[in-house]
Amino acid sequence: MSQDRTAVRERAEAVLRRLAGDHARLREDQWRAIEALVVDRRRVLCVQRTGWGKSAVYFVATALLREGNRHGPTVIVSPLLALMRNQVESAARAGIRARTINSANLDEWDEITAEIHAGAVDVLLISPERLNNPDFRDGVLPKLAATTGLLVVDEAHCVSDWGHDFRPDYRRLRTFLANLPERTPVLATTATANARVTQDVAEQLGDALVLRGTLDRESLRLGVLDLPSPAHRLAWLADHLDRLPGSGIVYTLTVAAATETADFLRGRGWSVASYTGQAEDADRRAAEQDLLDNKIKALVATSALGMGFDKPDLGFVVHLGAPPSPIAYYQQVGRAGRAVEHAEVLLLPGVEDAAIWRYFASLAFPPEEQVRAVLAALDTERPISTQALEPVVDLRRARLELMLKVLDVDGAVRRV
Template structure:
């Protein structure tokens, strides 16, 4: 690699001049280094230290590591390894690196076909910077074949968006905890840089401890979070469809192009559809958007070919559009840290950017749902360890029917256990290490309390009479704050509201008409979960005796019907309201079934028996259908609470008493109140098919997603 410089070599004026030149190549001819940027570069390149940089979005953290990477390479050191969490972030970083003459490559799930070529380039010394996703760090091939040499020969290791390593962080990712192992295996004198824009005191402390950057030799550079370009506002509108109508009215008045954030995928799709029908150039961008389409949509926003992307948090870290004119939230994120991170996308190179929050009463329910899928209770985690073998690897798919966890939660648990040393990922799956493991109940309890505290702070942000920028900065423990409040003079509380909450009645009517269109397809389950035989259920392969494609009146997360259905489910059980019946009739009238149902049957409901039974009676009358009554639960079978598919199917086997269909002569309309995983309707339909129904058409009032 050439001659290595010593850790004691002093910084020179020539080195700073080289750094300034590289910055101009990276950011333009007028760019100059901030003093803190130079301090960090000098610490990494000359003193070979570890550093933690917590600076606001747009400060120039990426310039620090790209310039350091180039300077270290020129001094004969190995390539810089940057761990980055998102493909979007990697694309922007590679483009930035190339502008500065840095030879960069990425290893991630989107370029599998290039991995061998990249590995060879690393070995040949023709790569200056390697960007890897955190998931790569525990890929067996990468971990065993590439990582050891990188750890020994790297010139610098960078952990970008380092708040993800923290259990306290709003973007916690289990794979990020693997970085702790990487850093522990580094060769002597290899500097480490951790960067983030969004961290309060407890996150900073947690990141420092986990990355080993909390010692006396660590440089911590933490700057103020004031953003003079942002005009923060909160607009209170009491109904989801009115909030959507307000956006339709105001969108063209907002400066430039921007991002509209929603809390759920369905809300992003619904809002994008509404705004598009009104003639606005918008598109939905979510975690379910194809990677290639995501890249295209990002380019459209960067080039101002769209007015806005209607996005979930999937469009977040790393997306860099300096002239982004606005950020609007339809629904509040669950923490001020997350909110600041998202609004920080706006106004980086402009004098003014509009930031508007449109909170909804349903926000808390959505927060509660996401909190419910956090790290599971101890007995469930212990079960994962118990079913693993020390010699024979088992895939996640094979493990799923053995534990009472959904696939996503199981994968999260395995990753955490891997970092903790209790299990190990190998070729073919996972094995047990036999090492003792303790469930850190205290840590998870603190995390739950922190979440609750941050949720309450987000509610207080909506109501506070104080300066909104001051409020956010205090929530993030901004070291630049003075003891006395210093109003920003720009937010709605300081300068008066720039946005009226008034919405044109005609616009509201149009929004309601679009969002209130009842009816969402309910796709049938097509494949039995794997491993049912292990649970004593002789089912496998394709489902041949299940229901047809069904319908739901609306999703609980819908902007239109979601609010009404949530209100209906919150009320005491009672007869179905006329408005719900009318909407159900519209859905049935628009249903393009191959054969019209001849009978209707309700699934017994433990919480809303009157609601669902009365709906069956009303639809039977309107549609001239035979009312077959209720499919009754078997009292000898306990209620099913498992989230895991295999366990749900096993629990639902024999869950109903054999129905008497009285010689069914056509399809049966099967009614339920709430469709969640789809397995209840699948198994109930199977009971009706075995009793003689030629076909089953499932219909539910609501679905979770």
């Protein structure tokens, strides 16, 4: 290793110790990623298991790039505000100044933009949905692309077609990438990408260093228990919850099942909370915090609690019903056993699981004739609101908005 690279590694190790404690040392692939970003100014794709330390890579790289304000701020595109809150707190421990731009702080956008131009922001975290906001897309994004010192794409599998039904706005990152100054380093990270998705994301990054590690998680003990009915599964869970270590997550496939399971367990004397996409944001935050503080035995959740929740000492994950894919399953069980030697993972599948998957798949995107009806209803000269469009095309708001978002990403319509 050259003298310059040795010095960079020593500074990187020092930042990591501020971030994670005096015991912390960079893994070899963490250093390879940091070296490629900071020294070689390359694009890097990290496909590494949950808990490997992907966030350490971009925080350390940010600290090194920002020394003396030599480079602009790091922009992190991350899918959940819950993850953003955790990351802002982590960054502060390493002396990194982080801000977020999101729908909850519209009145701070001008102030944050001014701080960025003044060099007072090291990390800006945004959700992919910001890329579709007209004010952000047309007013903030062009200036941001010109000054970005490092772009981080978290949960990068969503850039590939595997994730379009989950986060269509991720596809806008292609435009962001194209507008970055030459030799701006880019880091894409994910724990859940198969070989096809890895190749797809790497091709979209262009000339990327791919660092792919093992998916093995030695702390997890996986098991499957076949029981004849939902009632049997609920009864078994209530009778055996005390045998599961610490506190954990019970995943269900539907909102109704999450509510029913939480009510049943509370009726049996267990301290649990429910977490679904239909709950108020304040209630979801409170439920997350209760689990983080070990005030409850379990959080009964749908897939709304996925990427972004980080509890290192989570002791178990139970699935009442199988997730629709191995990737979804791996991602959810990856919440457990990050900082404990042993965690229990148990799957209780049901014969009804496949029917539930098919139902949700049927709702994912409207059929072609409805898409054409929406396009026909849109005037090329005068914009129309989603609310006004809804009764004209006979589509519920959520499905209509998803369709418009995908059509917008593909250039067929434009949100104004």
